[in-house]
Amino acid sequence: MERTIPEHQPTIILNPIRSWKNATEPFTEHQESTRQVYDGVLLNAWKDAVKMPDGKTAIREYLRHPGAALVLPVFNNGDILLIGQYRYAARRAFLELPAGKLDTGELPETTAMRELEEEAGITCKHLEKIGILYPCIGYSDEIIHIYTGWGISETGQNPDEDEFLARFRVPFTDAVNMVDSDEINDAKTVIALLRGHRWWQKNGPFPIT
Amino acid sequence: MERTIPEHQPTIILNPIRSWKNATEPFTEHQESTRQVYDGVLLNAWKDAVKMPDGKTAIREYLRHPGAALVLPVFNNGDILLIGQYRYAARRAFLELPAGKLDTGELPETTAMRELEEEAGITCKHLEKIGILYPCIGYSDEIIHIYTGWGISETGQNPDEDEFLARFRVPFTDAVNMVDSDEINDAKTVIALLRGHRWWQKNGPFPIT
Numbered sequence: 128m129e130r131t132i133p134e135h136q137p138t139i140i141l142n143p144i145r146s147w148k149n150a151t152e153p154f155t156e157h158q159e160s161t162r163q164v165y166d167g168v169l170l171n172a173w174k175d176a177v178k179m180p181d182g183k184t185a186i187r188e189y190l191r192h193p194g195a196a197l198v199l200p201v202f203n204n205g206d207i208l209l210i211g212q213y214r215y216a217a218r219r220a221f222l223e224l225p226a227g228k229l230d231t232g233e234l235p236e237t238t239a240m241r242e243l244e245e246e247a248g249i250t251c252k253h254l255e256k257i258g259i260l261y262p263c264i265g266y267s268d269e270i271i272h273i274y275t276g277w278g279i280s281e282t283g284q285n286p287d288e289d290e291f292l293a294r295f296r297v298p299f300t301d302a303v304n305m306v307d308s309d310e311i312n313d314a315k316t317v318i319a320l321l322r323g324h325r326w327w328q329k330n331g332p333f334p335i336t
Numbered sequence: 337m338e339r340t341i342p343e344h345q346p347t348i349i350l351n352p353i354r355s356w357k358n359a360t361e362p363f364t365e366h367q368e369s370t371r372q373v374y375d376g377v378l379l380n381a382w383k384d385a386v387k388m389p390d391g392k393t394a395i396r397e398y399l400r401h402p403g404a405a406l407v408l409p410v411f412n413n414g415d416i417l418l419i420g421q422y423r424y425a426a427r428r429a430f431l432e433l434p435a436g437k438l439d440t441g442e443l444p445e446t447t448a449m450r451e452l453e454e455e456a457g458i459t460c461k462h463l464e465k466i467g468i469l470y471p472c473i474g475y476s477d478e479i480i481h482i483y484t485g486w487g488i489s490e491t492g493q494n495p496d497e498d499e500f501l502a503r504f505r506v507p508f509t510d511a512v513n514m515v516d517s518d519e520i521n522d523a524k525t526v527i528a529l530l531r532g533h534r535w536w537q538k539n540g541p542f543p544i545t
Contacts, residue, residue: 143504144418144431144504144505144506144510144514147418147420147429147431147502147504148429150420150502150504151420151421151422151429151502152429153500154420154421154422154429154500154501154502155422155429156422156424164374164376165373165374165381167373167381167383167397168383168395168397169397169475170381170397170398170399170475172374172376172379172381174376174377175424177424179498179500180500181500183498185498186377187424187425188376188377188378188379189379189424189425190379190399190425190475209353209356211356211359211360211363212360212363213360213363213364213365214473214474215365215384215386215396215398216396216398216399216473216474216475216476216477217470217473217476217477217479218477220356220357220360220361220363220364221470221473222353222356223473258518258521259518259521260521260522260523260526261426261430261521261522261523262471262472262523263471263472263476263478263523264423264425264426264430264432264522265423265425266378266379266399266425267425267426267472268425268426268427269472270426289388289392289394291362291363291388291389291390292363293356293359293360293363295352295353295356295359296353297353301353305353306531307531307534307535309467309468312467312468312469312470313469313470313473314469314470314471314472314473314523314524314527315523317469317527317530317531318523318526318527318530321526321527321530321531321534322515322516322526322530325516325530326516
């Protein structure tokens with residue numbers, strides 16, 4: 128098939144990485160039309176026509192999501208807490224860090240504290256933001272805000288009516304090893320554990336195990 | 337509101353982590369009915385009724401996805417290659433590793449090699465699987481197969497008609513630092529870089545920078 132590569136399409140690797148924002152700016156796609164194609168209980172899907180860098184039109188389907196927050200809770204002895212939960216979409220259970228969707232107008236740190244109490248049955252005195260992540264940029268605008276918490280105390284779980292959860296306390300390093308061995312493979316949890324491990328080694332207020 | 341916590345809902349942290357599969361097995365949800373609620377170009381959404389562990393019925397909405405493969409390409413001098421791409425769902429550009437969806441019946445390693453050539457304009461002599469990840473278990477069954485490749489040679493890019501990409505070559509450690517600083521925050525890319533960095537430090541056939 129005959130292909131026309133636009134002029135801005137580089138064929139050799141030239142760009143210094145620090146210029147990546149300028150280099151990708153010409154690739155911006157502009158909305159020509161938008162319409163909601165599914166308005167569900169959980170899922171909200173949209174289908175837009177966009178103008179591509181070469182002037183042609185393409186179709187983009189995606190989900191709109193309110194965003195979410197997640198907490199890596201670290202006990203005084205360096206243990207962390209994981210949640211075991213069945214996830215119907217993937218038809219299996221996963222080990223996850225406590226996390227949940229932002230309610231309307233809710234600050235991410237409020238969501239983080241709320242989910243920590245509801246799902247994990249604990250609270251924390253100190254909460255610090257590690258960063259953000261985009262779980263699926265191909266088809267969702269979801270952003271997850273990543274926190275770590277310490278100064279943990281027990282409150283007792285209070286999960287949502289349709290949530291069934293188990294809680295596991297485990298040395299931080301064991302959890303990281305379970306990422307290496309693929310036993311923990313939920314994206315948000317993997318990122319919070321690996322970025323969190325690097326953060327704690329550098330900035331942590333006390334040693335981790 | 338009055339809440340009934342099922343008997344299997346633990347209120348204290350007891351379980352040894354190695355028992356997590358057994359401990360979460362009672363939380364399995366069983367399909368009562370299923371129907372496709374959106375059949376799009378890219379998105380396929382389903383809405384199922386499921387029987388929860390307490391016998392009650394809940395609604396689960398989710399996407400079905402064919403799966404994807406991703407490659408972390410490592411040059412002989414320890415540099416890696418990143419793609420700069422605009423992602424309309426999130427209305428911004430991201431730095432990503434070469435990746436793409438599995439075609440029907442395609443092996444993940446075939447997808448990985450194909451995307452490496454199409455998106456990055458390179459091939460690799462050696463391809464090794466690092467693991468898998470689930471980007472959004474809350475609403476998608478997508479699995480991403482993570483590979484690393486070495487023995488790189490140039491072929492020239494051949495992206496899809498609606499893909500506009502920039503390529504950046506960068507020392508491995510610089511990319512990992514850009515994860516720490518939140519400049520790289522696409523989930524699949526973050527995981528492949530951090531798991532890949534640990535894999536290369538332990539198993540890599542040559543030193544990384």
